[in-house]
Amino acid sequence: MQAELSSQVVLITGASAGIGAATARELARAGCRLALVARRKERLEELALELKTRHNTDAFIHAADLEDPEQVRAMVESAARHFGRLDVLINNAGLLRMAPLLAMPLDDMEHLMDTNFWAVVHAIRAAAPLMTRQGGGHIINVASAVSRRGLPYMAVYAATKWALAGLTEGARIELAAENIRFTTVYPGSIDTEMPRNLDRSRLPANYPNHARSRVPAERVAQAIARAVREKPVEVYVPWWLRCVSWACAICPGFVDRAVRRHYKTQSPT
Ligand SMILES: NC(=O)c1ccc[n+]([C@@H]2O[C@H](COP(=O)([O-])OP(=O)(O)OC[C@H]3O[C@@H](n4cnc5c(N)ncnc54)[C@H](OP(=O)(O)O)[C@@H]3O)[C@@H](O)[C@H]2O)c1
Secondary structure (H helix, E strand, C coil): CCCCCCCCEEEEECCCCHHHHHHHHHHHHCCCEEEEEECCHHHHHHHHHHHHHHHCCCEEEEECCCCCHHHHHHHHHHHHHHHCCCCEEEECCCCCCCCCCCCCCHHHHHHHHHHHHHHHHHHHHHHHHHHHHCCCEEEEEECCHHHCCCCCCCHHHHHHHHHHHHHHHHHHHHCHHHCEEEEEEEECCEECHHHHCCCCCCCCCCCCCCHHHCEEHHHHHHHHHHHHHHCCCEEEECCCHHHHHHHHHHCHHHHHHHHHHHHCCCCCC
């Protein structure tokens, strides 16, 4: 069943940049009421002003560091208090750090897990009881193509996104009885600050850049807006990544060889 977007209350994490900001613009155009969350408050203020001017959007901004579980809970509570309800939670905020597995500092690994996985666990645990009381809701988790296929130098990032995909699949079945729907979004390589500002100092000099094949953030935002309407189980952007994920499940050894060739890593002797 399709949900009417107009006047739905949607909380978007990571709204200060990239996919989150593009999603806010897309949903504002459709008439949603928005709660925008990130650490950089001035970016959120600029975006809220833009949305008010262009679409007369009622946007509520909340600055929070989602690595802190208390701040995650406060984010959900303050948005729900402001609007009196919460229809859709989009867990989009994310962090990418890349380095050889054996060289990556443990601290970096913990930041990755805290932002990409634990923040989502805490957000779901804060939002789900509230959605249950209001008769249902929709939670959209932005994972990654590497949720289906780990890649060299991003093994830990991939692990956080595999964890997120597993969390979403389990929660979807568990919370169906409460009428809480879940969607996993699997973006490929997207043109945002995340790849643009990536610290490549620990990567081999010949590590591929992929700059020319990156998809605009607006494509993901449009897919997320469609997901808010249609509540699908999974969304791949671009669409053909679904086929790649099948290939990864069916012939992982073949995909290993292709990945090794692409990333020019050494074959086992
Ligand atoms: N770009 C890609 O190629 C790609 C591919 C697959 C999946 N994804 C996923 O898509 C999502 C959005 O990524 P993007 O490409 O749009 O990245 P981005 O442009 O770097 O934006 C990341 C957003 O997350 C927020 N954020 C990060 N850490 C946070 C924290 N501790 N607390 C609160 N907010 C935090 C940032 O806001 P502040 O810095 O202001 O806090 C920013 O708004 C992420 O989950 C990412 O893993 C991206």
